[in-house]
Amino acid sequence: MSVPGPLGPDASGTGADGDVGRVGGVTGIDDVRGVDEIDDIGRVDEIDDVDAVGGSPAPRRVRVTSPRHGAADRPVARPRAHEIDEETALGEVYLAALLRSQRRLALLVLGPTVLATLASLALVLATTAGDDGGVSVGLDWVLVGVVGYPLMWLGAFLYARAADRVEDEFVELLRRR
Amino acid sequence: MSAAGAWAAGLVGLVCVLTLLGGAYGLRLSRTTSDFYVAGRTVTPWWNASAIGGEYLSAASFLGVAGLVYAGGVDMLWFPVGYTLGYLVLLALVAAPLRRSGAYTAPDFAQARLGSLPVRRLASVFAVVIGWAYLLPQLYGAGLALRSLTGAPSWVGAALVAVVVTLNVVAGGMRSVTLVQAVQYWVKLIALAVPALVLLGVWLASGTPTPHLPTPADVGLDGAGGAVGDRAYTILSTLLALCLGTMGLPHVVVRFYTNPDGRAARRTTVRVVALLGLFYVFPPLYALLARVYVPQLPPGVSSDAIVLLLPSAVVPGGLGTALTAVLAAGAFAALLSTASGLAVAVAGVLDQDVVRPALLAVTGGDATGIQSFRLAAGVAMVVPCAVLPLVDDIGLATSVTLVFAVAASTFSPLLVLGVWWRGLTAPGAAAGMVVGGVSSLTALGLRLTEAVPAGEDRLGLFVASPAAWTVTAAFVTAILVSLATPERVPRGSLAMLARLHTPERVDLARLRP
Numbered sequence: 001m002s003v004p005g006p007l008g009p010d011a012s013g014t015g016a017d018g019d020v021g022r023v024g025g026v027t028g029i030d031d032v033r034g035v036d037e038i039d040d041i042g043r044v045d046e047i048d049d050v051d052a053v054g055g056s057p058a059p060r061r062v063r064v065t066s067p068r069h070g071a072a073d074r075p076v077a078r079p080r081a082h083e084i085d086e087e088t089a090l091g092e093v094y095l096a097a098l099l100r101s102q103r104r105l106a107l108l109v110l111g112p113t114v115l116a117t118l119a120s121l122a123l124v125l126a127t128t129a130g131d132d133g134g135v136s137v138g139l140d141w142v143l144v145g146v147v148g149y150p151l152m153w154l155g156a157f158l159y160a161r162a163a164d165r166v167e168d169e170f171v172e173l174l175r176r177r
Numbered sequence: 178m179s180a181a182g183a184w185a186a187g188l189v190g191l192v193c194v195l196t197l198l199g200g201a202y203g204l205r206l207s208r209t210t211s212d213f214y215v216a217g218r219t220v221t222p223w224w225n226a227s228a229i230g231g232e233y234l235s236a237a238s239f240l241g242v243a244g245l246v247y248a249g250g251v252d253m254l255w256f257p258v259g260y261t262l263g264y265l266v267l268l269a270l271v272a273a274p275l276r277r278s279g280a281y282t283a284p285d286f287a288q289a290r291l292g293s294l295p296v297r298r299l300a301s302v303f304a305v306v307i308g309w310a311y312l313l314p315q316l317y318g319a320g321l322a323l324r325s326l327t328g329a330p331s332w333v334g335a336a337l338v339a340v341v342v343t344l345n346v347v348a349g350g351m352r353s354v355t356l357v358q359a360v361q362y363w364v365k366l367i368a369l370a371v372p373a374l375v376l377l378g379v380w381l382a383s384g385t386p387t388p389h390l391p392t393p394a395d396v397g398l399d400g401a402g403g404a405v406g407d408r409a410y411t412i413l414s415t416l417l418a419l420c421l422g423t424m425g426l427p428h429v430v431v432r433f434y435t436n437p438d439g440r441a442a443r444r445t446t447v448r449v450v451a452l453l454g455l456f457y458v459f460p461p462l463y464a465l466l467a468r469v470y471v472p473q474l475p476p477g478v479s480s481d482a483i484v485l486l487l488p489s490a491v492v493p494g495g496l497g498t499a500l501t502a503v504l505a506a507g508a509f510a511a512l513l514s515t516a517s518g519l520a521v522a523v524a525g526v527l528d529q530d531v532v533r534p535a536l537l538a539v540t541g542g543d544a545t546g547i548q549s550f551r552l553a554a555g556v557a558m559v560v561p562c563a564v565l566p567l568v569d570d571i572g573l574a575t576s577v578t579l580v581f582a583v584a585a586s587t588f589s590p591l592l593v594l595g596v597w598w599r600g601l602t603a604p605g606a607a608a609g610m611v612v613g614g615v616s617s618l619t620a621l622g623l624r625l626t627e628a629v630p631a632g633e634d635r636l637g638l639f640v641a642s643p644a645a646w647t648v649t650a651a652f653v654t655a656i657l658v659s660l661a662t663p664e665r666v667p668r669g670s671l672a673m674l675a676r677l678h679t680p681e682r683v684d685l686a687r688l689r690p
Contacts, residue, residue, distance in 0.1 A: 106269040144254040149454025160443040
């Protein structure tokens, strides 16, 4: 982000990183304004300045900063994610915890699915094994052909929701001290 | 040509023209590869899920499942269950990590995860072979559908589909247009559901006559005899192939790239399960109604054609003709969308790993990316067309299931172990793919050429349903060879696994450049 016009290179802000403290130049800006607002108002301010000194602009430092609500916990979040980046022992512990809970979740949805499949297969085989005449359309058809689908969807839905939650908790873990 | 044939041919032609227009629209809509990525960010999970459904539901689902259930009874209901279950397994095991890997194809994943070019090449070979093998039943189904409608020779339908798909892919380029594929799902669902409900109404109005079902002992799966043990083996092996094969199909993997992030990939997959379940309720309905109204197949007609025969058998005359035409159009929509998706995926892999390097070498760096992609698209369609006459008539869903077995035996060890196990090595993955691929492809070849007839003995059973042993062999090989080569565990595999399993929001600075 930079401030255009004759004010030159010094006027460019360091809004993106925001670690630098606020220095004057932009007057009357409330701390909680968004970056865009500051940009607009800052520009107006400087044009006024140019008029005041009659065409010979004094290169004033304008530092535009972005007020960041989450700035306070930022330094805490970085090192924890770095533990994983840098493959430290602690990072391995974090990742192992995440993998474990995701794996448990996958087994929690696939295990019952396998069991239910085997059970209904056994049921269908048992009811049709001895038949040698015309087989009727009965419970087995409804069980395999219709009932299975909503159950599969339910399993998928619950899994996706739980997986989202596990990931949210992991993000929290990395953010928290 | 009968009146029904004329009607159906007209609607089929309309579907072909609309597909071509869709390709041309896609060309105007997005001109660069990056447009595809950008489009991906704006596609909602429902659109994406419809697009996956549109590409996934092939002729095997539209015609083949009903034919199987008609011929084989209740045991065959496990086929659509397996087709749907595949997405539940995909969701729980690989959906989000696959998206987070940034891989566009399974070979991309192999390279990203294992950092090995030879493994990538191997995966490319299998992706192309699987794509070709999956295109075969689509072409076969096209010939079948057109023949049963108009009496035209089988090659006419196959050639028609091959030409339309090639033109479509060449015109539309690298992108599979999400919008067109998404609309295809709803076209197929309506084309299958509306005639089903009309026929069901007629059946109810005529006093619900009972269907005459074949006994499982008569047919068995694949004619594999009626012993309970054999039936159980066949069903379980089939389910294993379908559950683990879905994630390895080239056109399915590509679709997951369109999701903006891992979480969206999961949401999309949940909706896919719902859409597939909705669709698969209908094919068995056709089979049951056909058991009432068409107790015996006319001589020389495959059971795959039963969906197309049914309407005229239930309501002779104008209504039956119209319904048949709607179903034929739906079947062609299914063929075209699946074949287009496969052709794009196969052409993409061929282009990246074979055609472009070769073309650059021949022309001395004078060929553009679009030229080489078009050449690859041509090759992608010519090969299955050439192989088609060698293949015996073994039924749509059966041959598709064999291809699932190949996909399950090659890519599921790579993907599942790659996502969950840090110790997977390049030699392990390669060995698993070779063992699983060679064994399952051998079974596929023996079955397609009828060299080993199914149902004669145990060998026939294992060849007809190979997944149970080929998938197991592939996983065991991959794990054992990886354990034997611990020094080949890729550097940074912890960071890679972290990237696959952490949400995109977490700022893993070095991993997301």
